[in-house]
Amino acid sequence: MRGRVAFRGGGFAPRPSPLAGAATLIVLIAFWQTASWAGWLPRLFLPAPREIAIALYRLALSGELWRHLGASLGRLAIGWSLGTVAGLLLGFAVGLFTLACSPGMAVVSAFFPIPKIALVPLFIIWFGIGEGSKIATLALGVFFPTVINTAGAVDNVPRGLIRMGQSFSLSWLSIVRKIVLPGALPGILSGFRVTSSIAIILLVAAEMIGAERGIGAFVLSAGNLYDVDNLLAGIVVLSLLGLIVAWAIGWLERKLLSWRG
Amino acid sequence: MTIGLTLSGIDHRYRDLTVLEGIDLTIPPGEVTVLLGPSGCGKSTLLGIAGGLIEPTSGSVTAEGDVAPDCLNPLTYVFQDFALLPWRDVAGNISLVLEDHPLPRAERTARIQEVLALTGLVDFAAAWPRQLSGGMRQRVGIARALAVRPACLLLDEPFSALDAQTRDLLLDEFAALIARAATTCVYVTHNLAEAVRLGQQIVVLSRRPGRVREIFRIDRPIAGRRTDEPDLLAIEARLWELIRGDAVAAEREIHHAG
Amino acid sequence: MLFAVTCRAVFVLLVLCAAVQTASAADPVRLGLLQTLSPAPFYIAQERGYFRDAGLDVTFRFFQAAQPIAAAAVSGDIDVGVTALTGGFFALAGKGALKVIGGGLHEEKGYEGSAILVSTKAYEAGLTAPAKLAGHSFAITQYGSSFHYMAGRIAEASGFDVKSLTLRPVQQVANMVAAVRSGQVDATIAIASMAKPVDAAGEGRIIGWAGDIVPYQITALFTTDKMIAEHPDVLRRFAQAYARGVADYREAFLRLDAAGKPIRDASTDAVIPAITKYVFVNDPDAARKISEGVGFYDAGGALDVADVIAQYRWFQAQDMVKSDADPKTLIDTSFLPTR
Incomplete structure (x- = not known):
């Protein structure tokens, strides 16, 4: 063998760049707008971004957007919080106690794959046509993934750290609060990313029945009326909601998990 | 004793x-x-x-x-893998084993300072475990063990x-x-x-x-x-x-x- | 001799070919409809061979909901459709893709079509007449549905604002009835065959009939502009066959005796088998259910043009249809009579 040895390492290490992410979205939207202007897309059934923006502006101006958004945000906040708190409690129980471990996971495995949308008619009978059934849909959709995720996160806390706590005779509560909880926090927070998206996805299903207001109900009604501008405006709002929530969780992670560096 | x-x-x-x-x-x-x-x-x-x-x-x-009356944990371990909590700084890791005991705040701080001084960690009190070399980490493990006066x-x-x-x-x-x-x-x-x-x-x-x-x-x-x-x-x-x-x-x- | 035999064989072959040719030359038409009792005249026309007689090969494409039928016509999956005139339908038609060409189900005074059904609780609390609906909750399938329209027109006729009703969209007809039975919603609209058993069981009360308050065109026959431009002859033959089906249907179900009661006789029984091929299949009680559930069709499949225009204007006024197209451009009366 003779000659220069060629470089063959590198790669397999993608670096995040928020700027590139934003630029991609902007280029996509610009391309869409151009295609509409040029007449490559049927304006009738796929409106241009400009028209969606105008629809959005009108909704914001008339106050309709804020009424729908207010109703949906309230449901999201209550439904997600209920599902998350209950899911965290059961998840910790499953992760910490033999007594809860197998029974808890059996129940979760049996009920998690059920499409919550299919249960909406039942929820109406159980919780009524008002806010109850909507919040139940969201809470249940959030509950099961939270249990699975939390139990996994608790299980992943290094046992060595727990033994260390015991070797210094820390109380059970101290071990849970100061070792298990912070150790499971990264996993729990990344679970929040998933469950918050699930909640936004389920919003449309939750607001299918008996909702006068709400972004989900608005999107459904615009769809029924083939009001494509408003339909897409509603979808843009849902998507922005998802972006904001993801950003908020990212911020929370940076705050709470600064020790990871 | x-x-x-x-x-x-x-x-x-x-x-x-x-x-x-x-x-x-x-x-x-x-x-x-x-x-x-x-x-x-x-x-x-x-x-x-x-x-x-x-x-x-x-x-x-x-x-x-x-x-001795000031001993908080008679049988105290030092671990091979250090067993430091990555989410607590050096002082916090030592503080952890004192917090369950009814020590006055001043006493707790004094004990932490004392073991930091004993193990040469005074300048590292606010450092995260991930920022320390293996030797420094085990110094923290020893300091933590000494803090309870075993x-x-x-x-x-x-x-x-x-x-x-x-x-x-x-x-x-x-x-x-x-x-x-x-x-x-x-x-x-x-x-x-x-x-x-x-x-x-x-x-x-x-x-x-x-x-x-x-x-x-x-x-x-x-x-x-x-x-x-x-x-x-x-x-x-x-x-x-x-x-x-x-x-x-x-x-x-x-x-x-x- | 041999030549003669061969000649005859060739002749037979030619005749056979011609026959096959004619059969395959029947014009294909894809009809979009709901698998419910409401498009019964189409079932009759199909089963009694009226479409075949008109040289048409009609295929039924069944849908789960009314809205997608209109969308399927726009996307080119069906040629003709029969569906409820809804906000969504008018929105699509207003964009210049669809045209109404004939009448379907019509709410009519004296015919029990759609009942105004209220919960027992609301009834006992004094909701005993349609005029008292103001301020109550009212279940509909969706905004812009025919139920929404009916609620609006009942409100107009009774002199109160439709906005004073708390509308509850529950997506499905079954949900609307269930919501009233369980008392979660005060009122809704349900077709006779669904409303009567609820009333009889004391799980709700019928306080009036939509047809007595707002006679109107519920469903209509529609097609695409492209179909009218390219195959007007096929549409004409389709309309004639449909009209024959309507005639049989009216004969079977819509004749009234001197007391205003519907007449049920041999002509009724004769059409039942055609209908049970599509709905109430293998249901021993089918004849009774059909006979109680049938709605009114105008003679000849006529279209209530004035009402279709009124409906369009109403959806426009409610801001559910944004198009400002002239309603006359949504209708083509060259195929079927008008009312």
């Missing part, structure tokens, strides 16, 4: 694998007892049993002696995860520390130089099932010992002769127990 331990009739089995068999051992107060043996001889298990972290299949451990220190190969130079440095520091504190120590290692450097009583364990093969005594102070002194070298050679066969066999073994 320190305690001694008596281990009597200790047997331990994981399912059908006998790890320890018929261990009778006295750990004299105020001395360093080294548990020496090839890997897989059950010496870490024995240390776990001595401190109440592992329940033996049969046999018992009894403690004897007076515990009556007996249980050390599980505390320096085996460190490089040779760091290990020698820490060994000297540690020898000076315990010589001053006169705390009972049980020190698990497979390193012969460490054994003769620190041990006043060296317990050689046989390969599985672990039994006490022989007990050596080196009745001279730890402070000032050097590993290249002729009497220590002679003992080291004796120890090597004793465990060499077991070490060869242990090295060729397929691992069963996790």
Whole structure:
């Protein structure tokens, strides 16, 4: 063998760049707008971004957007919080106690794959046509993934750290609060990313029945009326909601998990 | 004010694998007892049993002696992998083991400052574990153990995860520390130089099932010992002769127990 | 001799070919509809061979909901459709893709089509007449549905604002009835065959009939502009066959005696098998259910043009249809009569 040895390492290490992410979205939207202007897309059934923006502006101006958004945000906040708190409690129980471990996971495995949308008619009978059934849909959709995720996160806390706590005779509560909880926090927070998206996805299903207001109900009604501008405006709002929530969780992670560096 | 331990009739089995068999051992107060043996001889298990972290299949451990009133955790471990909480800074990791006790805040701060000073960590109080070298991390582990003013220190190969130079440095520091504190120590290692450097009583364990093969005594102070002194070298050679066969066999073994 | 035989064989072959040719020359038409009782005249026309007689090969494409039928016509999956005139339908038609060409189900005074059904609780609390609906909750399938329209027109006729009703969209007809039975919603609209058993069981009360308050065109026959431009002859033949089906349907179900009661006789029984091929299949009680559930169709499949225009204007006024197209451009009356 003779000659220069060629470089063959590198790669397999993608670096995040928020700027590139934003630029991609902007280029996509610009391309869409151009295609509409040029007449490559049927304006009738796929409106241009400009028209969606105008629809959005009108909704914001008339106050309709804020009424729908207010109703949906309230449901999201209550439904997600209920599902998350209950899911965290059961998840910790499953992760910490033999007594809860197998029974808890059996129940979760049996009920998690059920499409919550299919249960909406039942929820109406159980919780009524008002806010109850909507919040139940969201809470249940959030509950099961939270249990699975939390139990996994608790299980992943290094046992060595727990033994260390015991070797210094820390109380059970101290071990849970100061070792298990912070150790499971990264996993729990990344679970929040998933469950918050699930909640936004389920919003449309939750607001299918008996909702006068709400972004989900608005999107459904615009769809029924083939009001494509408003339909897409509603979808843009849902998507922005998802972006904001993801950003908020990212911020929370940076705050709470600064020790990871 | 320190305690001694008596281990009597200790047997331990994981399912059908006998790890320890018929261990009778006295750990004299105020001395360093080294548990020496090839890997897989059950010496870490024995240390776990001595401190109440592992329940033996049969046999018992009894403690004897007076515990000082400022001792918060008589039997205190130092771990091979340091076992530091990554989400607490150095001071926080030490504070952790004091928080469950009704200490006045000033006393707690004073104790933290004291052990930081003892281990040369004063400038690192606010550092995260991930920012520290292995040697510094184990200094935190030792500082944390000292903060509770233990009556007996249980050390599980505390320096085996460190490089040779760091290990020698820490060994000297540690020898000076315990010589001053006169705390009972049980020190698990497979390193012969460490054994003769620190041990006043060296317990050689046989390969599985672990039994006490022989007990050596080196009745001279730890402070000032050097590993290249002729009497220590002679003992080291004796120890090597004793465990060499077991070490060869242990090295060729397929691992069963996790 | 041999020549003669061969000649005859060739002749037979030619005739056979011609026959096959005619059969395959029947013009294919894809009809979009709901698998319910409401498009019964189409079932009759199909089963009695009226479409075949008109040289058409009609395929039924069944849908789960009314809205997608209109969308399927726009996307070119069906040629003709029969569906409820909803906000969604008008929105699509207003974009210039669809045209109404004939009448379907019509709410009519004296015919029990759609009932105004209220919960027992609401009834006992005084909701005993349609005029008292103001301020109550009212279940509909979706905004812009025909139920929404009916609620609006009942409100107009009774002199109150439709906005004073708390509308509850529950997506499905079954949900609307269930919501009233369980008392979660005060009122809704349900077709006779669904409303009557609820009333009889005391789980709700019928307080009026939509047809008595707002006679209007519920469903209509529609097609695409492309179809009208390219195959007007096929549409004409389709309309004639449909009209024959409507005639049989009216004969079977819509004749009233002197007391205003529907007449049920041999002509009724004769059409039942055609209908049970599509709905109430293998249901021993099918004849009764059909006879109680049928709604009114205008003679000849006529279209209530004035009402379709009124409906369009209403959806426009409610801001549910944004198009400002002239309603006359949504209708083509060249195929079927008008009312």
